[in-house]
Amino acid sequence: MTTDSSGDVRLSGIGKTYGAFTAVHPLDLTVPQGSFFALLGASGCGKTTTLRMIAGLEEPSSGTVHLGDQDVTALPPYKRPVNTVFQSYALFPHLDIFENVAFGLRRRGIKSVKKQVEDMLELVQLGEQARKKPHQLSGGQQQRVAVARALINHPKVLLLDEPLGALDLKLRRQMQLELKRIQTEVGITFVHVTHDQEEAMTMADTVAVMNAGRVEQLGSPTDLYENPQTTFVANFLGTSNLIEAEVDTKNGDDIVLRAGGGKLVLPEARCSAPTTAGGKVLVGVRPEKISLTHADDAGEIPEGRNRITGRIAHSSFIGVSTQYVIDSQVCPEFEVYAQNIERDPRLTPGADVVLHWSPVHTFGLDAAQDIDAGIDEQAAV
């Protein structure tokens, strides 16, 4: 990364309303130069509108857009030094691949485009296809043309609007790596809009999770996954087990909570909710952090781990791991993913088990939120 800030994208108080409907609530966001930034959210959350406001294709109802030090809020799209890779590519059907890629250069009055276009087609490995029309290419090839057509203009920022949505899973994985490679190679700021949480996490340095026109949480993929701060983020990114608990006492840096009959320990630093004694908190833990021990061996579990007892309701074997659903007092459907290293043959549906995990893997959320936020959205996409 460079210290140059001419490729920063700075949104201040930017919002968009359509009549009575608010698509994007005023938000502040800074995307540093050279970073790969993802806007993640379910459809209709305002992520595409935000992107289109950066491109100039949508006029914000409030706020400003800065590129570096330049205020571009009032500039039309054709005067902004940004380029977009559109959903479904929007390649010009009447022009061949070469002319599609040369379009931006020609509009800026650059005469000798041949060398640049050929180099760019080489970068996306489409040198042979220069004289074909877009409809003669496959989806993956069209996608690469769309990237080349945008990148050739050396924009300060490249905006990608669900660019991989139309591709099948295998090709999508391949293109994710390809895009990441290109971004590292050209060093341009990428702002990527997607509803695929895995895509956002594999590609981006920073992810902003959006929900209902607001940014729920912003951070690195690891940070978002390990320390979600809202139930939406906890449920939308991967899976979380959330337990309703009550604050009992504080013990140094830890909070001791009561849930069902037992006690759970939560490091105070990992709790985003107010923690007054007697107050409610949602305690979360990711399914892969939990260990399962048969109730007969409960004595072998080391001290200091959070424990919950329950009974296996379902188990499904999926190769690398086994997924268990556990029925317990504190949470009716507790999910546990266990690596298939040493499988205990007693762990079958109906068996009594103890779930236990290290307190450092516990996170605390404000109990005032909808405990199921984000679950339906994830299922819908």
Add this chain to the structure above:
Amino acid sequence: MPVVNWLKRHLVVIAGLLTLGYLLLPNVVVTVFSFNKPKGRFNYEWQQFSTDAWKDPCGVAGMCDSLSISLQIAIWATIGATLLGTMIAFALVRYRFRARGSVNSLIFLPMAMPEVVMAASLLTLFLNLGAQLGFWTILIAHIMFCLSFVVVAVKARVLSMDPRLEQAAQDLYAGPAQTFLRVTLPIAAPGIAAGAMLAFALSFDDFIITNFNAGSTVTFPMFVWGSAQRGTPVQINVIGTAMFLIAVLLVLTSMVIGNRRNRQKA
């Protein structure tokens, strides 16, 4: 049974050839009789082969004048109807405005109304306005009824156009004028061309509306109708054949160009 089997296998081809024959036979008759040398004033019986009419296509008094008037009207009507129709089509598809719904249905009225009725009401209108009947009244009438056909043809095309293409052009530094010239127009071109060709054909051979509103001006269809009462000169067949050949030639040329382009791409 081999005959029946052969028929079964070739039924589609036979049906196709018969239909083609049915469509082309009148044109063949017109062409053949353009080489006739009739005895009387009527060119309805084959006498002997002659190229007299082809050597002197304007030999009949007034015919080439009428042809020239018809071509002029057709060209101007095509230009006028295509310009207006394209703009209307874009407005109807792209913008939401008051009375959009009623404009949308009113535009079809000239297609649905019987021509005689339209011709008569146009005449009433022109007479009440005190307009001098002639070239201009014919042109106005032609633009009016060609308009709906152009709107229908262009609208179908614009409806299938992805507005994101124009956004992509703007994103790639094309201003509004550049976007229209480089992206919108080329993509809409097939629809506009279809509308223009339809307008030309409709205007060129319109008789009823023209006859009502022509005053003393004589267009080619009116000339043919008028001369049919007194006798039909062979030159009418010559003009008919020539137009048919020009049309066929145009279609063949566009096909050859299209094929060559496809071959280059592959």
